[in-house]
Amino acid sequence: MASSRAAKRPKVDPSSSSAPPPQRGDDDYVPGNIVEIELCNFMTYDHLTCRPGPRLNLVVGPNGSGKSSLVCAIALALAADPAILGRAASVAAFVKRGEDSGHVKISLRGNTPDHKLCITRKIDTNNKSEWQLDGTTVPKKEVIDLIKKFNIQVNNLTQFLPQDRVCEFAKLTPIQLLEETEKAVGDPNLPVQHRQLIDRSKDLKILQVAVKQKEKTLNNLKALNAELEKDVERVRQRDRLLKKAELMKKKLPWLKYDMKKKEYKEAQEKEKTEKKKMEEVAKIWEDSKGPVEELKKKKMSHTSNTKRINSHMAENMKRRQDITDKELQLKGQLRATLEDIEDLKRQERSRQQRILKAKEALSAAERELDDLQPYEAPKAEMADSTHGGNCTTDLRYK
Structure with missing residues (x-):
């Protein structure tokens, strides 16, 4: 597009130089x-x-x-x-x-x-x-x-180059050579214009970067605006729904009134029908009231008989339970007595075994006593002990 094309560089007027080139x-x-x-x-x-x-x-x-x-x-x-x-x-x-x-x-x-x-x-x-x-x-x-x-x-090394500075001249970059050559050409405005051109190029790059950033920001804002439009539409729809809800709230009492009125009329009709049914049932009830009274009396008689029988059954159950408890008690006593008898039998057997062992030991002792030789006391030693008087001999026999 023509609007996006860069502006043409203005031509330099030769008459704008401070001095014409030397002739x-x-x-x-x-x-x-x-x-x-x-x-x-x-x-x-x-x-x-x-x-x-x-x-x-x-x-x-x-x-x-x-x-x-x-x-x-x-x-x-x-x-x-x-x-x-x-x-x-x-x-x-x-x-x-x-x-x-x-x-x-x-x-x-x-x-x-x-x-x-x-x-x-x-x-x-x-x-x-x-x-x-x-x-x-x-x-x-x-x-x-x-x-x-x-x-x-x-x-300026492009205008005056001493021998000892040739190395410096060789180290000049192309940009530095161009600047020094512009200074040596003779037009003093040329380096100034070159510097302005460099500065404007930097400004152009900055502006281009800024334009790209602005475009990016614009796209972001457009996308955000699209999202916000959706939110706005939702808000508008919400407002419409709120208004409709408010209108429904106003209509709701009338609708409830109409519904209650309809229910009331239906209840009245139902009441009349039920009233007719109740009258018919009341008539039937009056007709069947006599047999019901008789049945009530029979029921009361049966109820009293049932209570009397239940009380007899309860007394019999109680006596039966007492007999059962006594039987269990006697069985326990019998079991304890049998256990005592068994203990006595065991004690008797143990006592018989001890008596038997004692008899056997007594027989063994008697046999050992029979086998022993008769004991004779040493008379000489007894005489010495009798005369000494300083010690007493205690002789014990088993």
Whole structure:
């Protein structure tokens, strides 16, 4: 749908840039190009003056001939910090050994071929720098503003790449390379627009996530609404049923009245019918009352006879029970007497056995007594015991 399509990206108006891209002049130089470099007591150089061409310039030489020194001189003259060169942390290290001071002078092409801007940076071994612009001493900030005017970015590795920072350049991610390239192109609004584009992309993603969440919430609310509609319909049905129940409650007394009225009429009709039946039954009762009285009298006579017979039966049963109890008592006494007789018999048998055993023991003792030899007392010993008078012999025989 057309409404769901993303809005087109607005076109960038070329006239909105802060400055038009630089144009080459008749001398083939672009404003801000280096037209002359002068070194004095700088690293390996005593004095050097060179004039780069308007396009590609190559510095060729053997190792240690001063190629990197020339690059360092350009960077320091363009207000670069010594740390970005990867060689030394202070400008004092760039003064030629044995000298106290040196300087770097760079001439930049101005807006016309005849206009040149000379930037001079004097350094010494005390790590001090003095800045001059066209021979006049100026603060460093003024030099930095001039360099920014020509969009010279010494800290940008895509625009200025020292030998000792090649590894850092190789470590740049594609996104960082793109950002540094945009800065080096020359349009200062390009990085800003890129950053705005990134921010808006993030905002778009956030909005897309929010839209999805809102859609999910909307679906949940729709489902909840559908459930609530069912509840609402049930509530409405309940209200209708309550109203109907209330109406039924109002009709109920009338219905009860009609039912009771109908029952009352039916009861009246039934009462009349039953009354007629009762009259007929009463007449029959009066007719049969005489035989009933006679039967009652006969019943009373039979009842009295039955009571008298029952009392005789009860007395006979009682006497029979007494005789039975006495018989049981006598049987118990007889059983006890028989048991006593048996005990006496057992005692008698036991006594006879003891008498028999005593007789046998007496006979055995008599036989043993008969077998014993006659006893003769020792006369000599008796005489001694009689004269001594100190001991008494007690002789016992069994």
